[in-house]
Amino acid sequence: MTREVLTEVGSLSIHRASVCLETELMPHPKKSEMSGTIQSRIATAKEELRPQAIAPHPAEGAQLAWRMAIDLVAGIGVGAAIGYGLGSLIGYLPILLAAFTLLGFAAGVNLMMRSAREFRRQQEERSCN
């Protein structure tokens, strides 16, 4: 029993060492929380040490939304411009205009997906491990 508790405490201290710096700096539990069996205390300590996802600032989310919207519109614009330019140079204006506008839309979606992926990676990094 004692051995079991000791290994449990040992693994807890390893766990405590492995969590990131912010949670490491947390104050020690108060006296009132020290009551109860050692198992329940370990459970509450583990619960306290679990890293919590930090909510992003609302302005950050708005910026991401703006970035996506502008990427999408700029994609369509650039696609249409390339299609028009190529079309008036080598002919087949309607076909090229339509094709490149669609490609531009695809490019915009591509950029949007990429910034979404980046945002998710940032979130994961932020919630440390």
Add this chain to the structure above:
Amino acid sequence: MAAEGQGLVVKPMDQFVISPLFGEAQLLWYTPSNVTLWMFLTVIAVAAFFLLGTMRRAEVPGRGQMFVELVYGFVRNMVETVAGRDALKFFPIILTIFMFILLSNLLGLIPMSFTTTSHIAVTATLALTVFVSVTLLGFYKHRLGFLKLFWISAAPLPLRPVLAVIEVMSYFVRPVSHSIRLAGNMMAGHAMIKVFAAFAGILGFGAFVPIVAISAIYALELLVAIIQAYVFTILTCVYLRDALHPSH
């Protein structure tokens, strides 16, 4: 819009007019204009911020030096985390871009001043500088291997040519959205303030409503000014990372 002096006079875009500084009749590309003046002031402000802040080079930094070190550390950290350690070579130019945009945004918030970053001509120049130099850097470092950026090896082979066309177009969309984002954000907020100011002009006693709104928008604009400088810089770092490590 309406007759002068009477009724609702909304001229939100007048603040963006480029006018010759010394009253020349013609505005040519070399004519000193209000854009020249405010860019010059921005450069002076950036230099003053860094030079005055670090002049004493104190062991224990004072308020000014602390702030300079904070900005320096913030941008350096951003370059390192976003673009990687080998991108730190380019940290000086990225800090320069950040400070220039930040201070021209902030100087533009002074009443009666001129916001240089609200012109696409200015932001497009900045974005194209980044775009061209990053592309040249990619080709210089990786030769034709840089084209791997557009060739997605994770996708099935028949799809790759189509995806390559889309990737190339995405690459060319980036400088466009990079410049439009900054100019659009700066222009929209400033124009909105002017519209509310026009309401304040005709409401007489009820003018406090638009004035409160203007104060709120001004606070928002302060946030936008800083965030847009940050966004422009972080995207520069992202493009730099793509140039340094083109394979996905």
